Amino acid sequence: MKVVIITAPMRQPAQIKPVQYPVDGNKAIEYEKPVRCPVNGVLAKTMKKGEQVRVIYIMIRGTHSECEQNRKNFTDELEKINAEIGAVLSYDTVEIDFLPTKQTYNKLLTDLTEKIPENAEIFTDITFGSKPEILSLFCALRFVEEFRDAIVQFIVYGKAEFNKEGQIEYPMLCDITSLYYLFKLIGNIGNADFESASKMLKDFFAL
DSSP states (O other), X not given: OEEEEEEOOOSOGGGSOOBOOOBSSOGGGOOSSOBSSHHHHHHHHHOOTTOEEEEEEEEEEOTTOOHHHHHHHHHHHHHHHHTTTOOEEEEEEEEEESXXXXXXXXXXXXXXXXXXXXXXXXXXXXXXXXHHHHHHHHHHXXXXXXXXXXXXXXXEEEEEEEOTTSOEEEEEEEEOHHHHHHHHHHHHOTTOOHHHHHHHHHHXXXX
């Protein structure tokens, strides 16, 4: 089963415009049409007919949060893409408070890991996530890899710059999965001395 984790944006939905994201690197995941949610383009290239795909939205509660409407827009977009593919989609959410407390991110980690099944292939989109939210998400991914035999396939980030007129320039879909595996590698180095650990890092960067 594919499990897709998406950090839903709090911003006004009108500010989340469809963008066609070129890919620098793995052209197999480059989608030729504009999308509001970058990982939806990756799914358009990787989903298969009849495949089970569970989408989990991380929703931040707040007085001015627009996560719910953005979640709906992202879901509608994915459903439209899937109409030509025929995967079996299901949806879930994890809700956390906007206040960045220990309790908030403990809840994110525990709730998320409980919703990810055994042997899941994980696709993650952190385009719209807050900094503490993303750190907790990395911890959750590490946990399910270790204890649920999950595999992190993609962690993507939709990058775009805005000019003075507010128009999007230089969009790019960045595959930062290797950053996650660097995080994992450092945690697995264990009792190595500094020189050995440094060599392992340099070997990793050379890949």
